[in-house]
Amino acid sequence: MRDNNDMPGHLARRFQQIAVAVFLAEVGDAGFDLTPVQYAALATIKANPGLDQVTLAGLIAYDRTTITGVIDRLVQKGLAERRASSRDRRARELEITDEGKRTLRKITPAVDSAQRIMLRGLSAKEGEELMRLLHKTIAAGNELSRAPLRDMQA
Amino acid sequence: MRDNNDMPGHLARRFQQIAVAVFLAEVGDAGFDLTPVQYAALATIKANPGLDQVTLAGLIAYDRTTITGVIDRLVQKGLAERRASSRDRRARELEITDEGKRTLRKITPAVDSAQRIMLRGLSAKEGEELMRLLHKTIAAGNELSRAPLRDMQA
DNA sequence: GGATATTGCTCAGTATGCTGACTATCAGTA
């Protein structure tokens, strides 16, 4: 029988497990309490002010039922705001707060450091190749998860 | 600012997300109700009859607090058994049931198929290279997560 | 042999991630 550790799915889980641990350690050491998921959401809100929750979810490939809780926590921490949209009364427009911007700015070195640490076993060239292969695999499988990556609609 | 989609951590999360979705779809289509985590645990119990929970957790890099619930569900489904150890009264010895063995045997084609599908964007050579790079990265980061991979002790 | 440290397991609490269902609202059409 094939060893679990030779299965792509198992390696995927393990890589993600280490990536999250490294992120939390680096960000925690820097004095911040933000998860990888919360960071990605906050950075994307900053880059696209006023976007709604479904669009945000699509940009970072989160499930729409997951994003609700993530935003709840960002709002609760005072890093983001949720407002009713004037154009569509079903939608909520998301904004980053000044506190959120400050946090993002100060947290960036720790986030970058985490990305380096999680690839520390590879040479620079190998790291790029890993990124390329992951991109390619993910692009081919994008529609296979309930929460695929989506572009901005205009 | 760097795009989320260019960060190793984000690619790790996305690859894992797709891997799980593909696994559940293939296994579900084959008529089984087993998660990737439950499958890995069950296969490892079969390969190492009588092992205790901490050893099992080490072999597949699960946290010891996570493995409790996973085994609960395997036992509840009648696929595994948990017995008190005679040598160490703290420990529980794990065994696979006949039903568990039958399930593993019949589920294998779906599991293999899932591993192929999640790499379908890559050539055979690229797939092998991805596996090699993931192995290398994971080995270098093994001790960075709370639940590192461990060998069998003797 | 007795104090101390370690280990195996469990539990409470929190954060993703998913399925499936539901409400409110919007968009398109007959």
Place this chain on the structure above:
DNA sequence: TACTGATAGTCAGCATACTGAGCAATATCC
């Protein structure tokens, strides 16, 4: 305009993962 379908968001429920704490039992050291 009334009907139909799609969409934005939420909720309940379940399964990983983790932190930190605690209990029981074993190992170690003086």
